[in-house]
Amino acid sequence: LGMLAMLTGNTTDAEHLLKESLRRSLSLDYVRTAVSSALYLGKLYIQLQDGTQAIDILRPTVAQAQRGVGWDALPTAQLLLADALELQGGANDMDESAALRTSAEKLRADNAVSRSRAAEDARQLAARVLG
Numbered sequence: 001l002g003m004l005a006m007l008t009g010n011t012t013d014a015e016h017l018l019k020e021s022l023r024r025s026l027s028l029d030y031v032r033t034a035v036s037s038a039l040y041l042g043k044l045y046i047q048l049q050d051g052t053q054a055i056d057i058l059r060p061t062v063a064q065a066q067r068g069v070g071w072d073a074l075p076t077a078q079l080l081l082a083d084a085l086e087l088q089g090g091a092n093d094m095d096e097s098a099a100l101r102t103s104a105e106k107l108r109a110d111n112a113v114s115r116s117r118a119a120e121d122a123r124q125l126a127a128r129v130l131g
Contacts, residue, residue: 006044011047015041019041042057042077046087059081061077075107082100085097
């Protein structure tokens with residue numbers, strides 16, 4: 001619901017609902033839901049030009065995403081955190097932002113290679129089984 005509220009421009013409800021979703025997900029250790037809620041909450045704060053809030057939400061989200069969320073959450077979290085740091089604009093923030101962007105690009109490239117290999121392995125296995 002928080003994501004829908006955000007997409008419809010209702011930032012007050014979006015913030016409340018996403019915070020509640022994040023709180024509940026963390027208390028239950030639902031990593032995927034926690035990361036998803038935090039990513040949208042971070043996006044919302046970036047849209048609202050609130051870099052401090054975005055950073056406070058996204059720093060722990062990067063750590064949560066490293067726990068192995070099944071989609072490309074880690075590079076997404078890193079790029080959003082980089083955006084939030086750039087919004088703050090300090091020299092250290094800019095250096096950290098650049099490092100996060102480099103890491104995210106490397107992860108995405110590595111993921112693409114792994115997916116290509118997995119797809120080829122699946123094709124070869126299917127050919128052996130069916131052939």
